[in-house]
Amino acid sequence: MKVAIHPHVKWQDLTRLGPFRWNNLAPLRAVRVAFGVVVPLVLGLIGGHTEYGAYAALGALPAGFASFQGEARTRVGAVVVACIGMAVSAFVGATAAEYAPWSLVLVVAVWGYVTGLAVSFGSWISVAVLQWSVALLIAVGMPMAPSEAALRAGLVLAGGLFQALLVAVLWLLRPGSQERVALAASYRALAQYAARLAAGIAEAPPPVAFPAHTAIDDPNPLLPWAVRLTFVNLLEQAERIRASLAALSTHVAGSGQPQLSELMADAVRALGLIADALDADRRRRLVALRALRRLLSQRSVPPDAAWRWAGEALLGQLRAVGRIMARLEVPHLAETHAGKVAFAPREQSAVAMALTTLRANVGKSTEAGRHALRLAVIAMLAEAIVQAVGLFQGRWVILTIFIVLKPDYASTIYRGVQRAVGTMLGAGIGALIALTNPGQVGLITAAGLCIAVAYALFDVGYVLFSIALTAFILALLDLMGSPGLATAEARLLDTFIGSVLATAAYFAWPTWEGVAAPEKFAQLIEAHREYATALLREVGHPGSVGSAELRLRQTAARRARSEAEAATQRLSDEPVHPPLTPPVAQVLIAAVARLAHAELALHALLLSAGRTTSTQDASGAFAHIDVLNNAIDAAMDYLALALRTLTPPQAIPALRRIQLAQFGCSNDRNNPVLGITDQIVDAIDAVDNIVRKQLSQPTD
Numbered sequence: 218m219k220v221a222i223h224p225h226v227k228w229q230d231l232t233r234l235g236p237f238r239w240n241n242l243a244p245l246r247a248v249r250v251a252f253g254v255v256v257p258l259v260l261g262l263i264g265g266h267t268e269y270g271a272y273a274a275l276g277a278l279p280a281g282f283a284s285f286q287g288e289a290r291t292r293v294g295a296v297v298v299a300c301i302g303m304a305v306s307a308f309v310g311a312t313a314a315e316y317a318p319w320s321l322v323l324v325v326a327v328w329g330y331v332t333g334l335a336v337s338f339g340s341w342i343s344v345a346v347l348q349w350s351v352a353l354l355i356a357v358g359m360p361m362a363p364s365e366a367a368l369r370a371g372l373v374l375a376g377g378l379f380q381a382l383l384v385a386v387l388w389l390l391r392p393g394s395q396e397r398v399a400l401a402a403s404y405r406a407l408a409q410y411a412a413r414l415a416a417g418i419a420e421a422p423p424p425v426a427f428p429a430h431t432a433i434d435d436p437n438p439l440l441p442w443a444v445r446l447t448f449v450n451l452l453e454q455a456e457r458i459r460a461s462l463a464a465l466s467t468h469v470a471g472s473g474q475p476q477l478s479e480l481m482a483d484a485v486r487a488l489g490l491i492a493d494a495l496d497a498d499r500r501r502r503l504v505a506l507r508a509l510r511r512l513l514s515q516r517s518v519p520p521d522a523a524w525r526w527a528g529e530a531l532l533g534q535l536r537a538v539g540r541i542m543a544r545l546e547v548p549h550l551a552e553t554h555a556g557k558v559a560f561a562p563r564e565q566s567a568v569a570m571a572l573t574t575l576r577a578n579v580g581k582s583t584e585a586g587r588h589a590l591r592l593a594v595i596a597m598l599a600e601a602i603v604q605a606v607g608l609f610q611g612r613w614v615i616l617t618i619f620i621v622l623k624p625d626y627a628s629t630i631y632r633g634v635q636r637a638v639g640t641m642l643g644a645g646i647g648a649l650i651a652l653t654n655p656g657q658v659g660l661i662t663a664a665g666l667c668i669a670v671a672y673a674l675f676d677v678g679y680v681l682f683s684i685a686l687t688a689f690i691l692a693l694l695d696l697m698g699s700p701g702l703a704t705a706e707a708r709l710l711d712t713f714i715g716s717v718l719a720t721a722a723y724f725a726w727p728t729w730e731g732v733a734a735p736e737k738f739a740q741l742i743e744a745h746r747e748y749a750t751a752l753l754r755e756v757g758h759p760g761s762v763g764s765a766e767l768r769l770r771q772t773a774a775r776r777a778r779s780e781a782e783a784a785t786q787r788l789s790d791e792p793v794h795p796p797l798t799p800p801v802a803q804v805l806i807a808a809v810a811r812l813a814h815a816e817l818a819l820h821a822l823l824l825s826a827g828r829t830t831s832t833q834d835a836s837g838a839f840a841h842i843d844v845l846n847n848a849i850d851a852a853m854d855y856l857a858l859a860l861r862t863l864t865p866p867q868a869i870p871a872l873r874r875i876q877l878a879q880f881g882c883s884n885d886r887n888n889p890v891l892g893i894t895d896q897i898v899d900a901i902d903a904v905d906n907i908v909r910k911q912l913s914q915p916t917d
Contacts, residue, residue, distance in 0.1 A: 236678070237677055237678040237681065238676065238677055238678065239677060241676035241677050242673055242674070242676075242677055243672070243673055243675070243676065244673050246285070246672060246673070247669045247670070247671075247672035247673035248669065249383055249387075250281035250284060250380065250383075250668075250672045251281075251665060251668050251669035251672055252383065253277045253280070253281055253376075253379050253380040253383050254274050254277045254278055254281060254376075254664075254665070254668050255274075255661065255664070255665040255668070256379070257270045257271075257273035257274045257276075257277060257372075257375075257376050257379065258270045258271065258273075258274050258661045258664065258665070258696070259661065260273075261273070261274075262657055262658070262661060267657055267696055267697075268696075268697055268698070269372055271693055271696050271697045272369045272372035272373055272376070273372045273373065273375050273376035273379070274376055274664075274693060275307075275352070275355055275373060275376065275693070276300055276303055276304070276307075276352070276372065276373030276374060276375065276376030276377040277376035277377060277379055277380050278376075278668065278689075279299060279303060279347075279348035279351050279352060279377075280296045280299050280300045280303070280348065280376065280377035280380040280381070281380050281668075281672060282344060282348065282675070283295040283296050283298070283299035283300075283341075283344055283345045283348055283380075284296050284380055284381075284383075284384050285344070285675065285676075286340055286341030286344050286345070287341045287431075287435060288395065288431050288432050288434075288435040288436075289388065289395070289432075289435050289436055289437050289438060290435055290438060291341055291435045292341075292384050292435075293381050293384050293385055294341075295341045295342070295344065295345045296345075296377060296378075296380050296381040296384060297377075297378070297381055298342070298345040298346070299344075299345040299346075299348040299349070299377060300348075300373070300374055300376070300377020300378055300380070300381065301374065301377075302345070302346065302348065302349035302352075303348050303349055303351070303352035303373050303374070303377055304352075304370040304371070304373045304374035304377070305349070305370070306328070306349045306350070306352040306353035306356065307352045307353070307355075307356040307366070307369055307370045307373045308356075308363075308366045308367060308369075308370040309324060309353060309356075310324070310352070310353040310354065310355070310356030310357045311356040311357070311359060311360055311361040311365070311366035311369060311370075312360075312361065312362070312363055312366045313357070314356070314357045314358075314359075314360035315360035315361055315362060315366075318360075318604060319604055321357060321600055321604070322597055322600045322601050322604065323597070324353070325353075325354075325596045325597055325599075325600040325615055326593045326594070326596060326597035326600075327593070328349060328350045328353055328596075329350070329589070329592040329593035329594075329595075329596035329597065329619070330589045330590065330592070330593035331346060331349070331589075332346050332347055332349065332350050332589075332592060332619060333585070333588045333589030333590070333591070333592035333593065333624075334575070334578060334579070334585055334586065334588075334589040335347070336585050336588060336624055337574050337575075337577075337578040337583070337585035337586075338571065338574060347619065347620075350616075350619045351616065351619070352373060354612045354613075354615050354616040354619070355612070355616075356369070357612045358610060358612050358699075359697075388437050388438060388439050389439065392437045392439045392440050392441075393437065393440050393444055393448075395432055395437060396429070396432045396433055396436055396437070396440065396445075396448050397448075397495045397496050398432075398495075398496050399427075399428045399429040399431070399432035399433070400429045400432075400433075400448060400451055400452065400455075400495050401492040401493075401495035401496040402427075402428040402429070402492075403427035403428050403429040403452070403455050404455060404488050404489075404491045404492040404495065405488070405489070405492040406423075406427065406428070407455060407458055407459060407462065407488045408485050408488035408489045408492060410422050410423075410459070410462055411462055411481055411484045411485045411488055412485045414462060414465065414466050414469050414481050415469075415478065415481035415482050415484075415485055417469055418469075419466045419467060419469050420466065420810075420814070421463060421466075421810045421811065421813050421814035421817065422459050422462065422463055422817070424775050424778035424779045424782060424810075424813065425775070425779055426772070426775065426776075426779075427452065427455055427456075429448070429451075429452050429455070430452065433445070433448050433449055433452055436448070444545065447541060447544065447545050450541050451495075451538060451541055451542070454534055454537055454538050454541065456768070456771075457530075457534050457821070457824050458488075458531065458534045458535065458538075459817070460817045460818070460820045460821035460824065461527055461530045461531040461534060461821045461824075461825070462484070462531065463814055463817035463818055463821065464524075464527040464530075464817065464818035464821040464822065464889075465477070465480075465481070465524055465527045465528065465531065466814070467814070467815075467818060467892070467896065468523065468524040468527075469481065474522070476518075476519050476522065477522070477524060477528075480516065480518070480528055480531070480532075483512060483513075483516050484531060484535070486512060487509055487512055487513060487535050488535075490505045490506075490508055490509040490512070491505075491509065491535075491538055491539075491542070493505045494506050494509070494542060495542075502542075506539060506542055506543060509535075509539050510539055513532060513535055513536050513539065516532060517532075518532065526822065526825050526889060527818070527821060527822070527825065527889075529825070530821060530824065530825035533825075584624050584728050584733055585624065587624075587726070587728050588622075588623075588624040588728060590726075591622070591722055591723070591726050591728075592618070592619070592622055592722075594722070595618055595622065595718055595719065595721075595722035596615055596618050596619065598718075599614050599615050599618055599714075599715070599718050600615055602614075603615070608711070609703070609707050610704065610707035610708070610711060611711060612711075613707060613708050613711035613712060613715065614711045614712075614714045614715040614718070615715065616715070617636060617640075617711065617712050617714075617715025617716055617719065618715045618718055618719045618722075620632075620636060621633045621636050621715065621716055621719040621720075622719040622722060622723060624728055625728065625730060625787055625791075626723065626727065626728075626729065626730065626787070626790065626791040626792075627787060627790035627791060629719060629720060629723045630720060630723070632679060633716040633717075633719055633720050634716070635679045635680040635683060636679070636680075636683055636712060636716055637712055637713055637716045638680055638683075639679070639680045639681070639682070639683020639684045639686075639687060640683055640687050640708055640709065640712040641709055641712075642684045642687075643683060643684040643685065643686065643687025643688045643691070644687055644688075644691065644705040644706075644708050644709050645705070646667075646684065646687075646688040646691075647687060647688045647690070647691025647692060647695075647704075647705050648691070648705040650663050650688065650691070650692055650695070651691070651692075651695055651705070657696065660692050660693075660695055660696045661696070663688075663692045664689050664692040664693050664696070667685050667686075667688040667689035667692060668685070668686075668689040670685040671685035671686040671689060687708065690708075691704055691705055691708070729791060729792070729794055730784055730787040730788050730791055730794075731788060731791065731792070731793070731794020731797060731798075732794060733784070734781075734784045734785075734787075734788055734794075734797050734802065735797055735860050735861060735863055736860075736861060737777075737780055737781050737784045738781055738784070738797065738802070738805060738860045739857040739858070739860040739861035740777050740780075740857075741777040741778060741780075741781040741809060742809070742853050742856050742857040742860065742904070743777075743853070743854075743857045744770075744773045744774040744776070744777035744778075745774045745777070745778075745809060745812055745813065745816065745853070746849070746850060746853035746854065746857070747770050747773065747774070748767075748770040748771055748773070748774040748816055749812070749816055749819075749849060749853075749897060750846050750849060750850045751766065751767055751770045752767065752770075752816060752819045752820060752823065753819075753842060753845065753846040753849070753894075754843075754846060755767065755823055756819070756823070756842060756890060757842040757843055757846065764824070767820060767823070771816075771817075771820060774813065774816070775813075778806070778809060778810070778813060781802075781805075781806060781809070782806055784802070785799060785802040785803055785806055788802055796863060796911050796912055796914065797860075797863075797911075801907070801911050804907055805904065805907055805908075808900055808903040808904045808907060809900070809904065811896065811899070811900040811903065812897060812900035812901065812904070814896065814900075815893050815894075815896035815897045815900060816897070818889075818893050818896070819890075819893045819894075819897075822889050822890070822893065842879055844875060844878075844879055845872070845875050845876055845879045845894065848870035848871075848872055848875045849872065849897065849898075849901065851869070851870055852869035852870055852872060852901055852905065853901065855867045855868075855869050856869070856901075856904055856905060856908055859908050859909075859912060860908060863912060864912060865908075865909055865912045865913050866905065866908055866909055866912070869901075869905050872898040872901060872902060873898055873902065876894055876895065876898050
C-alpha cells in the first residue's frame with residue numbers, strides 16, 4: 218500500500234510567531250555566556266586591537282550556543298568540538314574567499330553535507346557542528362591571506378575555549394547541586410503522577426526519562442565517586458517507584474478502597490518530602506528526612522488487599538530512599554554502601570556507536586541522509602547564484618539556509634518565517650544603534666546587551682532570539698568596520714532570499730513525517746515486544762533475564778514510545794499522509810500506553826519483595842507460560858511488519874484463549890500475574906484491531 222500525499226501549507230499558522238515559553242527564560246545562563254563574548258571585546262579595546270577582540274568574540278558567540286547542550290563533560294565537549302571546527306572553518310573560509318572565491322561552491326556543499334548528517338548523532342553534536350558552518354560563512358565576508366587567516370582562526374579558537382573554561386569553572390561551584398536539582402525534579406514528577414492516581418485517574422506514567430538521567434549519566438567530574446553512586450541508587454529507586462505506582466494505578470479507578478486512597482495520599486507527601494530534601498540546604502534537608510521517616514513509619518498495607526504486593530513494594534522503596542539519603546549526609550556511610558549500586562552494561566563504545574550511526578545514515582534512504590543531501594545541494598546552488606550575480610554580503614543567504622532548513626516540515630516552514638521577521642526587526646534595531654554613532658565603547662555595550670538578551674531568550678521563542686542576535690551581529694560588524702546601515706539592508710534582503718530558498722528546497726525534496734512515521738511505530742511495537750517477552754520469560758524462569766537487561770529493555774521501550782509521540786505531533790503539523798493520520802497515530806499511542814502500563818506493573822512485581830511468593834508460585838502453576846509468551850512475540854511481530862509495510866497484518870494468535878488456557882481458566886482475579894497478563898493481551902488485541910481496520914481501508 219502506498220502512502221498518499223496531500224501537500225498543503227497551513228498558511229494561517231505562518232503568522233503565528235509563538236509560542237513564547239517564558240518559563241524557559243535563562244538570565245543566569247545568559248550572563249555567563251554573554252560574559253564569554255564581551256570579555257574578548259573589552260580586551261581588544263584595551264589592547265588597541267578591537268578587530269582582534271571581535272574575532273575572538275565571533276569564536277565565543279557560537280561556542281556559547283553549543284554550551285547549552287549536554288550537562289557536564291558533554292557540555293564542555295560540545296564547546297570544544299564547536300570551537301575547533303570553527304577555527305578550521307574560519308581559516309578555510311577566509312583563504313578560499315581571498316584566492317579562489319568560486320571554490321566556495323564546493324566548500325559550502327561539503328560543510329552543508331556534514332552539517333546535515335550531524336543531526337543523526339543527537340542534539341549536542343548537531344548544534345556544535347552547525348557552528349562550523351556559521352564560522353565559515355562569517356569568515357567568507359572577510360577574505361585574508363593565510364597568515365592573517367591563521368591569526369584570526371587562532372583568535373576564534375581562543376574565544377571558543379574561553380567559553381569552555383567558563384563552563385568548566387562551574388564544576389567548582391557546589392559539586393553535586395546540579396544532580397540534586399535533577400533528582401528533585403524527578404521525584405516531583407513522581408509526586409505529580411501519584412497525585413493523579415490519588416485523584417482516581419488510572420493512567421500509565423509519561424514515556425519520558427527522568428530529568429536526572431542526563432545529569433547522572435554525565436555528572437560533574439569533581440563529584441566524589443561514592444556520592445555519584447548514591448545518586449545513581451536514588452535514580453534506580455525512582456524507576457522502581459514509578460513501576461510500583463503504575464502497578465497500583467490499575468486498582469485506583471473506582472476502587473472505593475479508603476486504605477488505597479490513604480496510601481496514595483501518603484505517597485504524594487513522601488515523594489514531595491524527598492524532592493524538598495534533595496534541593497534544600499542541609500538543615501532543611503534533615504528536617505524533611507525526619508518528617509519522611511515519621512510518615513512512613515505510620516503506614517502499612519492491609520494484609521487482605523488485592524494490591525498488597527504493590528503497596529508493600531512502594532513503601533519499601535520509599536523507605537529505602539530515606540535510608541539512602543540519610544547515608545548521603547554522612548560521607549563515610551555513603552562510601553561504605555557505594556558498592557551496592559549496579560550500572561547497566563553499555564552495549565558498545567561511543568566510537569563504535571558513532572561509526573555505526575554514520576554508516577547507517579550516509580545516503581538518501583534515511584531522514585538524516587536525505588536532509589544532508591538536500592542541505593548540501595541548495596547551499597551549493599545558492600553560493601553559485603551569489604557568486605554569479607555578485608550579491609553584496611551574499612553569505613547571509615547561505616547562512617540563513619543553514620539555520621532555516623531542518624529535517625522536518627514544521628521546523629523549516631515556521632522557522633523560516635520567524636527568522637525573516639526576527640531579522641527584519643533586529644536589523645532595524647541594529648540600524649538605530651549605528652545611526653546614533655555611539656563609538657567603540659557604546660558599540661561594545663550595545664553588543665553585550667544584545668547578546669545577553671539573545672542567550673536569555675534562546676529557549677523562549679525563536680523570533681525573539683533572532684531579533685536580539687541580529688542586532689548583536691550588526692553591532693559587532695560595525696566594530697569591525699562594516700557599515701551598519703548597508704549591512705542591515707543586506708541582511709534583510711539576504712535573509713528573505715535564504716528563507717525562500719530553504720523552503721523551496723524542502724518542498725522540492727520533502728521528508729514527510731507521514732512517510733517516516735510507520736517505521737517509527739513499527740519500532741515502537743518491536744521495542745515493547747522485546748520488553749514484554751523478557752518480562753514474561755523472567756516470570757516463567759526466574760533469573761533467566763536479570764534486572765539490568767530488563768532495565769535496558771524498559772528504557773528502549775520508553776524511548777520508542779517517546780519518539781512515536783513526537784512523530785505524532787509532527788504528523789499534526791504537516792500535510793496528511795494516509796493511512797497513518799494523526800488521529801490513527803493518537804489511538805495507537807493510547808493502546809501502546811495501556812501495554813506499557815501493564816508491563817510496568819509486571820516489572821514492579823518482579824522487583825518487589827513478594828517476588829519469591831507471587832511470581833515463583835505463578836511460574837510453578839503455569840509451567841507452560843512460554844506458550845503465551847511465544848504467541849505474544851509472534852503477534853507483535855506481525856503487527857510491526859504490518860506497520861512497516863502498510864499492509865494488513867497476518868492473523869495473530871488467539872491470545873485471549875491461550876492466556877486462559879495457560880492459567881487454567883482461573884477466576885482468581887487477585888492473582889497478580891493473571892491480572893497483568895490479562896491487561897497485556899487486551900492491549901495487544903486493541904493494537905491489532907486498530908492496525909487491521911486502518912490498513913484494510915483503501916487510500917486515495
